[in-house]
Amino acid sequence: MLRLITAALLHMVILAAMFVYGGQLSAQEDSGAWYAIDASVMTPSGGDIDVQRRTPRETVRNFIRLTEDQQFAKAAQYLHLGDLPEDSRKEEGVQLARKLAMVIERQLWIDWAGLSARPDAMLETGTSKNALAGKPRRDIGLKMVEVEGQAYEIRLGRYKAADADPVWMFTPQTVQNIPTLYEKFGPSRFERHIPRELTIRVGGLRLWEWILLPIMLGGLLGLGWVTNRSVGWASRTVPGPLLRPALERSRIPLAFVVVAIAAQFMLSLGVSFSGPVTTILRPFLMIVIVTGLGITGLKIVDAVLDRITVRVIGEIDDTRSLDQRELYTSIYAIRRIIVLLMVGIAIIVLLSRLNLFDSLGMSLLASAGVLTVLLGIAGQAVLGNIMASLQIALAKPIRIGDSVQFEDNWAYVESIFYTFLRLRTWDERRIIVPVKYFVSQPFENWSVTDARILKTITLFLDHRADIDELREVFCDLAKDDEDVIEHEHLFAAVTKHSEAGQEMSFYAMGPDPSAAWAAEMRLREALLAYIRDKHPDWWPQERLLLKDRTEGGQQITSANDAQAGE
Secondary structure, X not given: OHHHHHHHHHHHHHHHHHHHHHHHHHHHXXXXXXXXXXXXXXXXXXXXXXXXXXXXXXXXXXXXXXXXXXXXHHHHHHEOOOOOOHHHHHXXXXXXXXXXXXXXXXXXXXOOOOOOOOOOOOEOHHHOOOOOEOOOOOEEXXXXXXXXXXXXXXXXXXXXXOOOOOEEEEOHHHHHHHHHHHHHHOOOOOHHXXXXXXXXXXXXXXHHHXXXXXXXXXXXXXXXXXXXXXXXXXXXXXXXXXXXXXXXXXXXXXXXXHHXXXXXXXXXXXXXXXXXXXXXXXXXXHHHHHHHHHHHHHHHHHHHHHHHHHHHHOOOOOOOOHHHXXXXXXXXXXXXHHHHHHHHHHHHHHHHHOOOOOHHHHHHHHHOHHHHHHHXXXXXXXXXXXXXXXXXXXXXXXXXXXXXXXXXXEEEEEEEOOOEEEEEEOOOOXXXXXXXXXXXXXXXXXXXXXXXXXXXXXXXXXXOOOHHHHHXXXXXXXXXXXXXXXXXXXXXXXXXXXXXXXXXXXXEEEOOHHHHHHHHHHHHHHHHHHHHHHOHHHOOOOEEEEEOOOOOOEEEEXXXXXXXXX
């Protein structure tokens, strides 16, 4: 009996402990889903206890609707005014609600689909890989803005008073930031003089914005035209062979930079557009400024490198020394490295200046994930060409000015760009070849060590031609030709024969492919002239097989001998 009583008491103690511990866990769990506040903060003096603030989307939607209807007293109930004196909450809340509405209108493009419609604002596991997925949230960030180098955020928080349901309101930190944000993004002096009739919204924008945007665009286009003409005039009048081409090449990018800076200046001084326009216009202007400055810097670098090339090297071909051709190729490699650095710096500047990871920007990046993968697959050819270009710049299998034989085309390497290289043929044609394709195909580099090249002159003559005599004539002609070098390498021999005749080859060294080609043509013409004048019987002749009908024998004679017999 005593044992049963002891077991019952122990069981009751365990149940009590589990009840208390479970209550503590429940309280802890609940406290992690909202912030506890005083009931007076949730319903300020004169407030409506039935305001709808159950979800983040409902809070933002109703706040904007009330402020558009000029019901700022009701809209103030969506602000956490706990840091204000209780007797001044009603009056100051009205002003704060009006100012916050103006800031949201100017700076916030609300992503309604991404704004949670759940009371606990929980991220569903199936739609997000965020670490908070499946857990209730008690605060949400809507917008991060920068004012004089300081970050200010507009956030929502979930709050609960005793014996009341949790509600979503703008956080005390947001309320504290409202005056600073309003001073920065509130109505400008220009807008204070706009008639009330022009502030009516049409198609998401105010009427005065529809009027001002085309006027502003026209003025900026005119400013760009003036800048372009002014820079062009300066490029023709300023002294210095380096500054003139740099200005001439920078006309268009400088015009874009001036236009973007002027637009930024107008926005910062007197014109404050609504959220959609600001969200698109300001990042676009920043991109234009950074891109324009980068292109301008690249044009200046190009002008400097071109000046160095012309002054130090001059016209590049295979007559230049190996060091000069390597220097020219290295200059192009430096240009490509500078471009990569400028692109990297531009991306870093844009990411630092533009807040791409809050609210709408984050959802845009997430929705663009599939598109990014598709673009990456489509851009494999471009990336492959860029990597092949860098491979050429580092390994230097070819250099600018090298003479190459590529797919039966004799050409000079004229330029090596990121995605293609340009070949100049001997007859002044230009062959554009993708870099990746070029390095994947076999080619002959006649200038890999130096520009010298051994040319071969081939003649097909009759068996009666005397190779010793032609060898002597060839050596005399080659020694008298100004484009033939290294006379000790002169050589002539019979390289092939057949029933029809014999093939004779004559070898001579030229200082470069161009000079060697010209010498080859002259030597061939001279040899043919010698044979035509001295030994016309050495020309190839057709031989006929004649049968003797009387004795059944046969006789081989040439066509010329047969004609002479007739």
